[in-house]
Amino acid sequence: MITRRPTETFQGGLSAFYIQRSLQSRNITSSLEEEGIFESHTFDYFLDGNFHLAGPVIPEKISFFTSVSAFDLSRDLASFDSMDRSTVFSGLFSLNFKLPSSQLFILWTGQMLNHPTYGAKRYIPLSATLDRRDQYHVLQAIWETRSVSYTHLRAH
DSSP states (O other), X not given: OOOOOOOSSOEEEEEEEEEEGGGOOOXXXXXXXXXXXXXXXXXXXXXXXXXXXXXEEETTTEEEEEEEEEEEEEEEXXXXXXXXXXXXXXXXXXXXXXXXXXXXXXXXXXEEEEXXXXXXXXXXXXXXXXXXXXXXXXXXXXXXXXXXXXXXXXXX
16 A cells, blocks of 8 residues: 655556466475475465555645555465455545644545455365455544644644
């Protein structure tokens, strides 16, 4: 996740990363095969991306910053009947209100985690895994003011 403060000009970005099964090599050596190990854990695919944007809502008064990140992972676990998948979505949104002698920042951040095969391991049946879904949210407000040039007050 990318975190920055709101800006007075529009700025943004997009990034993505992807890897798939064909970009991996087999790492089972002949000595491992002699021990009876013929399969290893591999990625089916991995996708990671981010989008962020900042700019003014009302120039010189209200500005914002937002960031959304996501990753999706699918693994082929050795001796597991299904693919082990997990996804994470992260978000951040902030607003900056410029008042006559102070500023107010409002910030929200959150995350959603989905892991439908939580607990997947070698020789564990799919029916023994859990469908785990978690959410986390944080909301914060910060007020800053200067009553005189040598006094600075900040409240969270």
